[in-house]
Amino acid sequence: MSPLPPTYKAASIPAVNEDFKIVELPMRNPLPDEVLIKVYASGICHTDHAMQNGALCWSFPRVPGHEVVGRVAAVGSNIRQSDPRAKIGALVGVGFIGGYCGFYCDSCREGVLAGCASAGITGGTYDGGHAEYMIAPFSAVLSIPEDALKTHTYAELAPLMCAGxxxxxxxxxxxxxxxxxxxxxxxxxxxxxxxxxxxxxxxxxxxxxxxxxxxxxxxxxxxxxxxxxxxxxxxxxxxxxxxxxxxxxxxxxxxxxxxxxxxxxxxxxxxxxxxxxxxxxxxxxxxxxxxxxxxxxxxxWTCGSSKDTENCMRFSAMTGIKPIVETFSLDQFCEAYDKVMHGNPRLRCVVTFD
Ligand SMILES: [Zn+2]
Ligand SMILES: [Zn+2]
The missing domain is CATH 3.40.50.720 (NAD(P)-binding Rossmann-like Domain)
Structure with missing residues (x-):
């Protein structure tokens, strides 16, 4: 993978109820339990509006996007190198549930990771995938089989992270x-x-x-x-x-x-x-x-933990289940967002990156 640029572009909400703006953000290295992902596709979900209006997002500016498909660009120092999601270049995804504590809350201790009391919201409590790069907690990252690209494009995989x-x-x-x-x-x-x-x-x-x-x-x-x-x-x-x-x-x-x-x-x-x-x-x-x-x-019901979504990806890749998508560049973000909020809801609109 090529060296990291000093900055990257993102579609950001400056403040509650304000319109999206394309901004340039400084690159940073992932913290010990985080993964830096080069984003290939990011689906626009109707729930992004709940970030914009403050219903699911409490601090701004914020980059939404919780249907993320990309490749690992850097990993934090605590992450086991043997994990397939820790390999540079690995195909990974991030969905709506932004990770879990795994050990401390009652829900995780009962094995219900999607109900974690301290789970973040991807693109709500931390910046999501409507950007050239994003940083996610390792617990939010799921593995996507490379074989999925034989039947799906990156854009067709993205909406499976939330809607699928x-x-x-x-x-x-x-x-x-x-x-x-x-x-x-x-x-x-x-x-x-x-x-x-x-x-x-x-x-x-x-x-x-x-x-x-x-x-x-x-x-x-x-x-x-x-x-x-x-x-x-x-x-x-x-x-x-x-x-x-x-x-x-x-x-x-x-x-x-x-x-x-x-x-x-x-x-x-x-x-x-x-x-x-x-x-x-x-x-x-x-x-x-x-x-x-x-x-x-x-x-x-809502979508599940990263492991639940990983199982969904495996089944979707095996059976060829895919959404109907329309793709946009990041510069066309506002047009795509408007289409999701007011246009033909049959389509899933996805931002794609080179
Ligand atoms: Zn969603
Ligand atoms: Zn927990």
Whole structure:
């Protein structure tokens, strides 16, 4: 790898609610437990907005970006040289969960690294991947098999760090049997990956969205059945199929999530991965008696630890699951960000670097 430059470019938020600016930052060496990564691709996630508006970020200026793919450029002195993530040039990634303590908090001691009480947020509590270089705690860094580049570009790997890992983990965290019905509500950035994971994991995938035009798209991704909720009562249609064992709601509309609860069969689970940040969406009214008498579970889920995401990468590389991406240079960052916030949400926008 070429010698490190004295400075590097980044897309930075100067202060809360201010617009992104392309800035030049000084290079520094990683601390003993850190890794310096040369970034090859960094996905723009809707959650980046929660950094800009201060909901998940409390100190500025800040460089967001938690869907990072790159290669190791330097490692801290505490890191075991034998670890594959410590080799200069190794293909690595960093997702939303910005590391874990591993030893001290109850969650880590119980083996739930993603719930670490002192976990950082990549691009929220420290600078993330919308930059030519980033420094991450070693515990946040995951290994990506080189073989993944036979089926994916760097840009196609990046959104798997957050959107992909969230959907994969939601499926891995719930109980179901192959052949049972999985409903994916919404075919956007999360949903179009959820359909692919559900199909490859052996579930019968029912995609629910609005409009007849999305049917072919959903089926091309691996949906077995498409329900146009603008023309059909989705709950009735799912019940006619026998009811869903699992429903994953991705559209950030709280009431749309709740409306599908009666489509669950006994002991079914509804997983929310879409978050409705609007004041009216923050509280949901649920059919209490139906939940109790049918022993339903209603859970929320986010992406997991670096090891969980590593498992997602391995499965995605093996099965060829990939997001639909549009790529941008760092200088085009503001255009790309605007597209994520206001444009076609089916696409994942990714910043790529030479
Ligand atoms: Zn994200
Ligand atoms: Zn911990």
């Amino acid at each position: 890992a969230t959907m994969y983990e939601a499926l891995r965290a719930t109980r179901w049997d192959p052949g049972e019905i999985l409903v994916i509500q919404g075919i956007g950035g999360l949903g179009h990956l959820g359909i692919q994971y559900g199909n490859k994991l052996g579930l019968k995938v029912v995609a629910v969205s609005s409009g007849a035009s999305k049917e072919q798209f959903a089926k091309d991704l691996g949906a077995h059945i498409y329900i146009d909720a603008s023309a059909t009562d989705a709950v009735d249609a799912i019940r006619e199929l026998g009811g869903a064992r699992l429903i994953i709601t991705t559209a950030p509309k709280a009431q749309a999530m709740v409306s599908l609860i009666p489509a669950l069969k006994k002991a079914g689970t509804l997983v929310q991965v879409g978050a409705d940040f609007s004041p009216e969406g923050n509280e949901m009214r649920v059919p209490n008696v139906y939940i109790v008498t049918n022993r339903l579970s209603l859970i929320g």
